[in-house]
Structure formats: structure tokens, C-alpha cells
Amino acid sequence: MLTSFVSDYVRYVLAGGTKFYAWMGSLGVLILGMLYVFYLQNTDGLIVTGMTSQIHDGLYFANLVFLVGVAAGAVTIVFPAYAYHHEGMHKVAVLGEMLAITAVIMVMMFVFAHMGRPDRLWHMVPPWGIYSFSSMLGWDVMVLNGYLILNIVCGFYYLWCKYTGNPINKKWFMPVVWIAIVWALSIHTVTAFLISTMPSRPMWHHSMMPIRFITTAFAAGPALIILIFLIIRKNTKFWVDDSAIKLLTTIVTWCLGLAIFLTLSEVVVELYARTEHANGLYYLMFGLHGLTKLVPWFWSAVLLMVGAFILFLIPSFRNDFTKLPIPCVMAFAGIWIEKGMGLIVPGFIPSPIGEVTEYYPSFVEVLMTLGIWAFGFFILTILLKGAIGILLGEIKFGDRQAVAAAAK
């Protein structure tokens, strides 16, 4: 039964038209590029990236933080589906779980890209390695892996039941779903703690960091989900209910509003007193020592986020699914900048002892980042396609056998 599930799944996923293969092929090219630069990084070292001893977390870490948010953002589907029994959401909850799986896998790939010695990552894993309970990174790895497992279990058990036609065993499924919902919050909170528990980096060292992470995650994640849903509606036979998209739009709008509010609060608090601790934010907003490389990024992020928020508030935009992608893309891009480059890099500028340097991401870094995103979309396409196939009933246990029997 399991083997037939796998073979049916693979068979279904692999079948596709030119468009599908062109899409997967172009992603494949980027993935190959990623593998090459990964090889470079692990022979020549991180010197091929723009990271230095001053600014030692860059694009990779920024994307890692952002994608943890996207992974956590999947809970915006699962929670309404199971807590509020939202009919439209319930239908697509499994797609959210597929997105979460993808995002966590991408996070792990960014971890690999980020490490100086990815060959030694087993040092973190007992019994061969040592697990440190005092390290936030240790906790982060634990919650991320836990979240991955939970989502695989929930998502694929659900699909499995749909595939076989058996009823879902709610006795254990529902508790696991609830754990996964709370766990989603934990992954992003712990990622926020990862950087906010360092007094050495005053830009990050405040208790607002976790809630800022959650709000931006619950804006960027669903924004991406809306986009994916719209694409699915257009390209597959699977129909995502309007009600689901509308609820997601509401969630994006208000989480985005909160995120903007929190950012503004931080700006006021930091710049009113303008202590040395505000240097990072000041660098981000206006530049420091005449170095202003991130300033345009910050202001474009602000424009994108505020612009998206305003557009979301306009009913004609919000309700028109041809125009809805615009604010969604804006919100997604704005948060990617604000939370990625805009949050991580200025944490290192100036350094804890006041040295100001700038971050110049190298081609290798950009290619690696693109490659990992490509890999993410690659997996996501497969997972979503398979899931949709099962949801549509196109992959079903016994179908083939039944058809074969009928032919005889």
C-alpha cells in the first residue's frame, strides 16, 4: 500500500506538460549553480562570499530568518481550519503544511550554506555530537526539525488518508495538529531569540523582536500563500475557495499593519534618545560615517510595506483577485528586505567595538541564495502537485488496480 502510494505519487508528479518541465528545468539550472558555489564555499571557504569577521551573517542568515517566518506563516491556514472550522481553509490546510515543509527544508539549506564547516554539523547531534541546551541555535535546530517532522506527519497522514480513503484517526491527529500550531509559533520565537538574546548587538537586543518576527511572518507567509493559491486556481483544476483567500488577505493586512506599527515604535524609541545603541538603526535609515549602502533598501522596504498596507485596505484591491497579487508581492518583498537585509546586516554595523564596515554580497552568495530558492520552489511544486492530485482524487489507492481489472 505504501509502495503504491509512493509510486502513484511519483508517477503523478512526474507527468507534466512542456510548461511544467520548462519550469522545473530552469529551477534545475539554478540548483546546479547552487551546488557549484556550495563546492566553492567548501573548498576555498567563505571568502568567496561577502561575509567578513565584521559582518559574519549575511544573505544566508537573512533568508534563513525570513523563511522561518514563511514556515511559521503556514499556521495562518491551519489555525483557522482547525480552530474555527473554516470550511475553505480546511480544504487547503494540507497545502499550508506542504509550504511549511518546503520552507523548513530551505531554512536548513541556508543553514548549510551559512556554516563555515557544514561537514561538521553532526557535532550538534547526539549521541555522536553534543547538544547544548544553553544555545539558542541548538534550540532553533531542535524546533525547526520538530516542526518539519510534525508537518510531514500531519500533511502526509492527511494525504495518505485521502489516498486510501480511510477516515482520519482524530484521536491522535488532532493533538498533533494542535502541537504543530503552537510549535509554529515556537520556531519563529526561538529564531527571534537567536538574535535578540545578544546584548552585544543592541540593534537586536529588545523584547519586541519575537512579536515583530511573528507579525512579519504572518504577513509575509500568507502573502506568499495567497500568491500560490491564485496560481493554483489558474493553473490546476483545484479550486481554492474565495473565503480562504479573503481570510488570508485579512490576516496579511492586520499583521502587516502591526509590523509597520512595531517598526515605527522602534524608530521612535531608538531615535528619540539616539544613544550609541541606535547606531545600527541609524545606519539603516540614514547611514553612518557617510556609509549609506542600506539606506535605499530600508526606504524601499518602508514604501513597499506601507504601500501594500494601504492597497490592502482599499476594497477594490482587496477583493479583486486580479489586482490582489500586487500588494501581496509588495508585502512579501518589503518584509523580505526589512527582515532579511534590513534587520540582520545593520546588527553588525557598527561592530560591538564601533568599527563600521559595509556588506557587499558576492555573486556566489546571490547565486547560492537563488539556487536555494529555486530548490525550494522545486520541492514546493512537487509537494503541491502531489497534494493537489490527491485532494482532487486523481491519485487514489486502487484506481490503477481497478482500471486494470476493468480492462480485463
Added chain:
Amino acid sequence: MIHSKLSAAVSAKENTSERQLQPVSADPAQAVLKTTRRDFLKTGGMLSLSSLMGTAALMTQSDDAHAAVEWAEHFQKNYRLMTDQEKAESRARLEKRYSSEYGKQVTVDTTDAQPGVLMGYALNIRKCIGCRRCVHACVAENNQSRGTKRAGEKIEWIQVLRMERGKFDAGKMNQGYPEGLGIQVGGNAYTPAGQILEGQYHYNPEKVPEDDANYMPIACMQCEKPPCVKVCPVRTTYREPDGVVVIDYNWCIGCRMCMGACPYWARRLNVTNPVLPKEEMNPVTHYLGNRPRMRGVVEKCHWCLQRSRHGRYPACVEVCPVGARKFGNLLDPESEVSLILARKNVFRLKADLNTFPKFFYFYD
């Protein structure tokens, strides 16, 4: 106790046979003095074949053996969890690899913290003239990467900040902000003065000290409560019993959490395979100290463990031309640092962070 005897015996044994390199005071042979001949024989007999094998392998130095050594190095344990036997094996492996890589006999010391010693450091901030000799002495001693071709190939553990003394200017008396609305912010408000961490790192005048500058060297503070240790996910960086925060370079995964957590920017990342010319390589090394590092791991100041564990001053202390750097045992009331703490005005950098550095700044 047994352990220290063992390691002493290791030192003793290897000393008699192959170590003739070190100067008297940096020489692990000093440990011999603490071991009687009987101890030596006893523990020496117990001692694994590994160090012998290491010695033998050193002589052959075949490429295959070299590859095997590198391979075994990948699977060794965290240094703290190693048994004495494993330590000896690891040490033999490393000595063999380094010796063949650098074309000279390299020793990797594994001496433990000496009982009754808590190392401390003090720096006379008034004396420092900003000559950066400490920076370069550190590089000469500690086998840092020293390439010049690509940015990031050169690693220095000590940073010297040049800070403007600053002065208040009568010409700015009537300036201020906001203009025309009564002065709320004085015109001199933005004039740098005093010790703030907004220094210059790349100053290069013809002569130092300059009249208008103060200098402030910063390196690892060997905190009693080190934030870097707390954040390490694999516990590869830890505080040794004699107070020095060390790194097992072979266990480091290069996640750089410690670099983020350090409030003193004391840690550096080997962004590439270290550039260390054979002739400049210092062959007297310590496992937790100055042995050559590899790509992708973090390193930092360790108060020259390879010297200080044998009673010798760190390299930076010895070259400071103005005697601003002081080093000693904090548990010894007669030591330099203890006397400085007892007698001078002392401060710790960023004391508000509760890291409790054992590196003190003082002035007289």
C-alpha cells in the same frame, strides 16, 4: 591529578626524544620538573602506543599516512570529552600533519590548566601609544592567517582604536539645534571627546603617539561569564579552569553565534584556508592555543596558552614598548595583576553587560 601527571609524562617523553625546539621558558619540559622519574616511568609505561606511533609516523611521513591522519581527524571527539589516550592520539595525529605541512617539527602541547592559577590581564590605558606592536607580536606567535592578496586572509586578534581626544570649541558657542528656536542642543554636542567606542582602526600616522589621540587596544577579555560560551551550539568553546576561554578548532562548526554574542568583537572567522608561510610558522603550539587552524572555524585570543601554561608571559606583553600590558595570576596576591587591582583605578570594558572580564584597563 592522574591526568596532569599523564600529560606531564607525555610532555616529558616527547621532550626527551624529539623536542629540542622550544626556548627554556616556553618549553613543556618544565613539566618534567614536577614529575619524578618514577612517575614518569610508571605513567610512561601506561601511556598508549599512540604517541610512539605518532613519532614513528613522523619519520615516515608518507602521503597515505597523511591522508589517513586527516581522515581520522574528522571523527575525533570534542577535546573535553576525550580520554587521555584519545588526547594523546589526537595530538600525535596533529603533530604529524603539521610537521609534514610546515616542513619542521611541530609540537602540539596538551598541558592542562595548572592548579591555583586564574589568569588575569591588565592594560595601562594611559600608557598605550598605539604602536600596534602587540597586534603583530600576536600574529607572529599565534599562527594566524597572514595573506595579503584577498580581503579576509589577514587575521589579527588585537584591535587598537585611535580615539580623538576632542576639544570644546568657542566658535560653536552660538550654534545649536534647532536653529532660531532657543538652543536645546549645544553646538559642541557633536564634538567627540573622551572614551567612546567610535574609534579609528586604520590610523597610520608617521609617528605615534599623536597629541590629539588616545589609544585603546581591545582583544578577548576572557570573561568569567562569557556570552560566547553560552551561545555555542556544540560546546566547542568553553572556559578552562585557569580562566581562559578556548576553542577546540576541530569541533567548531563555524556557525559564528559566538562572534555575534561577543560584545568585544574578539573573535575572527577563518574565511579561507589560512595563509601561513612555512618559515613564519611557530612550531611550538598548544592544542587549545596557537596550533594552525583550518578554513571555516572561529579563533580568538587565548592569552598564549602555549606560553602561559608554562609560566611564560603572552607575546603581546613581552613586546609592548611602554610596558602597558600586564599579566599574571589573579589568585596570587603578589602578582602584577593582583597588585594593580589592589592599587590602581581599574575598569572593565562594558561592565554593564555583566560579562565579568578578566582583562582590566587601568590608569595611573
Added chain:
Amino acid sequence: MKKIATYATILAMCGGALYSVIAAENVAEQPVQVEATKEPVVCFESRKGASEITQQEIKPGWPNVKCSPTTGAALWYGDPFEGTVPMGKMPLLENIPDGHALVKPRTEKLALMPLCSTACHNGVGPQFTPPTLPKDKRPTPIPTMEAMVPDLKNLQHGRDRIWCMDCHHTTKRNMLVDNFGDPVSFDQPQLLCGKCHGDKLRDWRDGIHGKRIGEFTTGGKKRWFTCTECHNPHNVQDGLRNKGFVQLQPEPPPQLAKGMKDAKHELVHPVPH
């Protein structure tokens, strides 16, 4: 007349002899080039013009000292005790085990030393019996002397409140002088300097002031740097803010971080106003 002639001759003789020695010393002080492998590499230790050390391999691959190719300063000690002699008895430092307190003799380094008391200031001659030193303690400019030791023209130490004979022995010019008028070796200037700078002497004795190299442990074998190895006694005050040291060339700055073209931004105030 005859007297003057004798004087002139002695002066000329001793001047000439001393000058050649000084010239030799100056040559030795030239910044060392690393390329010159044949030439012995000599680097200066604390300050230029004071103690020096010649680089040599004491064991294969192990030099006694590493010198800076940029400034010629000693950057690393393979053997911290090279060229040292026991410090000798020092008040309040009697507890140090024998042979554990070492100094580098200054006497050898000061090229004028052997001649000072034999050729000129030997206490012999009609002028010196009994010694007739200026009552006002103002130094009389002696052109020969000033030519030999240029620092004398601009004696800053004490800001005009002290003069030569407060530190140098009246008749034994190759010695310094302590509070009782007894001669003090140039190798032990702390006995002289401590006369006024008692607090510094106390700190020096405890290792808080000045510099010691070798073994850090209490009672360990150390080379002590004496006062004049770091400070030039004739112009300690060189300028207002030199912290008691002669200016010297700094070692090169750190490498610029990746992507940074220069460090000019460091000179710009962080926040515009």
C-alpha cells in the same frame, strides 16, 4: 697658556674618539631591511637608541627574536633572556631567587661610557680639585659635549629645575648618583630615578610600572627593563602629550574588510549635524 693647550688637546682627542663611536652607533640604528639576509638583522627593543637585539637562529627554525620589517622593532622573543646579566642587589627585591632578576646592561650600549670618566670627566685637573661646579647649578654650554649628545641642547627633564649633576656623578661621569652622592651604575638607573619618582619606583618594583619579560609567575625568571630602556631621560617630556615616550613609527594597520576601498569614513563623524 700651556694649560689651555693641554685642555684643548684632551677635548679634541676625546671629542674625536667619542664622535666616531657615536657615528658607529647611528649606523647600527638604521631601520633593518629583511631582504638583507646576509647582513645581521638588528632590531630595537623598546625605543630607538636604547637596547637592541641581533636576530639569529638559536635552534633550527627558532630565532631569538623576530623583527618588524616595517619599523625594525622587536616583535617577538624566542629567547627573552639573551644578553642579560643579573640585576644585582636591589632594595626591597631581595626575595627574588638568585638569577631570576635579569637586566640587559645599558653600559655596553652607551658608547660614550668607557671614555667619559677616563678621558674628560675623570675628576683630575686643576678645575676639579676641589670641584668647582657652577653655584647656580645652571649648566654651562660646552659645544663639544652638545655636539656629542644633542639631547643636551634641549634638556627638558625637570623643566629647568634640575641640572646635569643632579643625575650624573660629579667626578665619576660613567656613573649616576644616588641621594647620598654615591655612584650608581647606568645598569641600575632606577636607583637614581626613584629619588624623585618614588611612586613609579614602587610600581616598577611590583611590576606594575615598566616592563618585564620571561616568566610571569612571582619569583619566576624575568628580564626587567630599566627606566632608560623605555624613557629617554633627557627629554621624557617631548611635547605635552607623548605619555613619556619618544614618538615612533607604528606598525601597519589591519587589512581593510572585504569591499571597503579605504578607511576614510573613519575620519567622518558618525552622525551628520
